[in-house]
Amino acid sequence: MTVDSSPGFAGRLTINGAELVVEAYGPEDAPAVIVHHGAPGLGSRAEPKRSFGPFADQYRVIVFDARGSGESSDDEPFTHEQWVADVDAIREYFGYEKIVMAGGSYGGFISLEYAVAHPDRVAALVLRDTAADNGHNELAVEKAKNTDRTMIPQWAIDRIGTGHFESNEQLREYWKAILPLYDHQHDPAKDAAKLAATRFHYRTHNAAFGQNMPRYDLKPQLPSITCPTLVTVGRHDWRTPVAASQVIADLIPDARLVVFEHSGHSPQLEEPELFQRTVRDFLDSAGIR
Structure with a gap:
């Protein structure tokens, strides 16, 4: 299935003082999936749009360029706290009480941070090639x-x-x-x-890896995440290895770990059919339809 080239919403939103480019696909009355891209200062909504766009047949898929990335404005601060607050403001803008929070790589860091900060607003968590600390x-x-x-x-x-x-x-x-x-x-x-x-956006990248990551360690908070959680990772991921995903799966109660044997850092792109089937099965089993 290809992504509909005419999203239900596409535009620039003023979110916590920054201008963010946001797109939404799928039925407005369907469960919402907000997907956070990785690589601050390098990433954009393009990858989540490609990876999760096919889910717009059943879900309201919301993708965006985070502040300091893609086509969004370069308004500081570039902190985990601010990026989490931006996700929550997007959720509120679209009027959802609960969301499926999804993210890969650095977007997984923010997804974990969001689930810790707002446990009552996360119906399920979908992680891809990410980590709970900087040990990798x-x-x-x-x-x-x-x-x-x-x-x-x-x-x-x-x-x-x-x-x-x-x-x-x-x-x-x-x-x-x-x-x-x-x-x-x-x-x-x-x-x-x-x-x-x-x-x-080199200043965003500098803040993410020079300031945020040295103090990033969510391991003590992970047992507090009680929503259904899917942890996916490529077997050959050089950046966030399988061991990093295993730590997350071990610490979040009843989390499910799936390793994609023929992928590196991007199983959602390298094994797209299997990735989509895995996520759909997980969301079905979590009762999110």
Whole structure:
């Protein structure tokens, strides 16, 4: 199924003082799924739109560019607290008491933060290739050093997870250097397309990884999450490995962990049919229809 090119809502909303680009697909009276993209300063609504757009046959799918990313405005602060508050304001704007909160990679961090901050507003949680702390960063650096796919320059390796960028141009060169690490089956043409489609916001990226991540650790709060939770991850994910997802699944009561054997960091794109079927089965089993 393809995404309807005419969303039920598409526009710029003033959310907590920032101008956010928001799109909504699917029936207004259906259960709402708000999807948070990853990679602050690099990511955008394009990936959640592609990954969760097919769910608009049964759900109200809401995607957006977070403040400091994509086409949204660069209004600080770029903190987890602010991004969580923005999600809640979007929920309130569309008039939903409860939502399915979904997010991958850094979007998973915000999804977890949202579930901890607003447990009464989350009907279910869908996570993809994410983590509950920053303990996976050193392993990612080692994988980048030892990859046989490409020669990653040392300056780029030194900046993994640091937030030390001086310009959008430097962030672009870094993104270009590490893109070959992400997919299980490397395709240089796909990397080139991703690079060309990316809008760069280096200050957002710096705040996310230089300020937020060093103090990020939600492990003590995870047992308080009681909503149905699906944790998905690619077997070959270099950035947030299976072990990081296992920690989440172990700490959230009755969470379900699904490992995609033929994926890297993006099973929702590398194994889309299986990913969609897995999420649909989970939502059905959670009684969210």
